[in-house]
Amino acid sequence: MVLSRFWLIIIILSTVYILGMLATGNVYSIDHVVNGKKDDALVIGEVYTARLPVHIQDSLNRAPDHKYIAHGPTTWQDTIYTLDKGVVRITAGRQAADGILPTCRNSIFDLLLPLIAYLSFFCGILQLLIDSGASEKLARLLSPVFVKVFPDVPAKHPAISYMTLNFAANFLGLDSAATPFGLKAMESLQEINPDKERASNAQIMFLCLHAAGLTLIPTSIIGYRAAQNAQNPADVMLPCIITSFIGTLAALVIVGIRQRINFRSGALLLAIGSIMGVLAGLMFYITRLDIIEKNHFTANISNVILLSIILAVVAYAFTRERAFADQGKNIFSSFVDGAAGGLKTGVSIFPYILGMLAAISLFRNSGVFEIISGAIARFFLMFGVDKGITDALPVAILRPFSSSGSRGFMIDAMQTYGVDSMAGRLASVFQCSAETTFYVIAVYFGSVKVKNTRYTLSSMLLVDLICVIAAIVVCSMFF
Structure with missing residues (x-):
């Protein structure tokens, strides 16, 4: 009985929390919760190139792979900008577990x-x-x-x-x-x-x-x-x-x-x-x-x-x-x-x-x-x-x-x-x-x-x- 209730609580609590974060705009995507893989980079946003600072635009255009990495305290905290067809995909952090x-x-x-x-x-x-x-x-x-x-x-x-x-x-x-x-x-x-x-x-x-x-x-x-x-x-x-x-x-x-x-x-x-x-x-x-x-x-x-x-x-x-x-x-x-x-x-x-x-x-x-x-x-x-x-x-x-x-x-x-x-x-x-x-x-x-x-x-x-x-x-x- 206790295990059953705990199982219900963590599912309900986790689902309500992640849907609430999406509704309030605190997370950009919840695809990782369903389909993501452990240690994948988390998508935190997508923007047009023109909205980025000039130095990031220049770095993206010069890079052979069209990527720019803003280094954080650890590699897990790096923010990665990836340019594809005029849209920049921004990822940061790593997924904690498989979806x-x-x-x-x-x-x-x-x-x-x-x-x-x-x-x-x-x-x-x-x-x-x-x-x-x-x-x-x-x-x-x-x-x-x-x-x-x-x-x-x-x-x-x-x-x-x-x-x-x-x-x-x-x-x-x-x-x-x-x-x-x-x-x-x-x-x-x-x-x-x-x-x-x-x-x-x-x-x-x-x-x-x-x-x-x-x-x-x-x-x-x-x-x-x-x-x-x-x-x-x-x-x-x-x-x-x-x-x-x-x-x-x-x-x-x-x-x-x-x-x-x-x-x-x-x-x-x-x-x-x-x-x-x-x-x-x-x-x-x-x-x-x-x-x-x-x-x-x-x-x-x-x-x-x-x-x-x-x-x-x-x-x-x-x-x-x-x-x-x-x-x-x-x-x-x-x-x-x-x-x-x-x-x-x-x-x-x-x-x-x-x-x-x-x-x-x-x-x-x-x-x-x-x-x-x-x-x-x-x-x-x-x-x-x-x-x-x-x-x-x-x-x-x-x-x-x-x-x-x-x-x-x-x-x-x-x-x-x-x-x-x-x-x-x-x-x-x-x-x-x-x-x-x-x-x-x-x-x-x-x-x-x-x-x-x-x-x-x-x-x-x-x-x-x-x-x-x-x-x-x-x-x-x-x-």
Whole structure:
């Protein structure tokens, strides 16, 4: 219900605002909202050549391409005059996101097809895990911890295995693997959900922990910083780990209080302590490496572990060929069955993804997002908050709505303020330590057709806020 109302609000608010701006003459064209592409120049006017200052007319006539650029503080703020058949087209700024129609088109080619491919492959691997009996053994091993966090999930239930793999993939920064595991976990939890249209406690807890995204190896963030020639691309690694760990604990406590979970459990405390021990040990090892060794380690560890998991599942399935035969299958046919299930899941969740992405496109291109983010930045500046922090805030504000959008703001912050500036580093931690909340809710609940998400959205947004505050505090301490 909350997500539905939010979706309606941003569509109505954005549409009314952009139409009002057009009616009052504050914008010249709204074609970009419907048909434009991300980073295209925005048309702000068209005039006859004679109405321009003489020096611009002369420059346009002399230029081979009939263009004149009035340079702004950054290339994004340049004003470009283009002469064509006596009419000068004036453009300035860049479009924040694809328009509605390109978003619909690109959602199929850039999002749905890759997602279906990932889902099919990893769901095939998961089917081997199920048919070989490995999932049951993994669930039995982890049940003492999971029954405390998920008391409504029966011990040894397959959902425990899927959630474990999802958390592990997030832990290693393997987004492509985390989504299929997470969707399989939601489907498994839906099987024991007594009200199929209402989110269960277990589904809410799982999704909030998933969104908190405890991360050990922020591979993509390090890659973006390396591409921008950071002095030490991996120097944000420890702040990312600390911030995401704080977010995970916050999610556990916030949802746990709502669900009256007993935290005085030896198994639960041992699990949290073990994670902290692993983090401390790995960070001790990583901090002793030089920059080349550190980059090599972080670039390879996630992929090595992913391939090791795939190898372990396939090898175990090979030793259990008899179990497959008893089910009238072989190892490859089991993989194919799982992959086919992944294909169906990908198709079923696409309408939910499309609806959310179209709304976010409208929200960003209307200019409403910039008004809100600018107001928040000015509010913090009033209280003397460091400008490096306010410069990075657009990433934190946009992150719950759009991963690609917040990534664009992160890269822009690196390029504008410097990759090793406070804003550049803080933007990286913001990007790493929070999740695309609205997208995740739409995809995961859409995959099992849950309509009433209860307090999921409010809890996840509160966790996002805690991650933002934690990132600011941690980065202020480190940098």
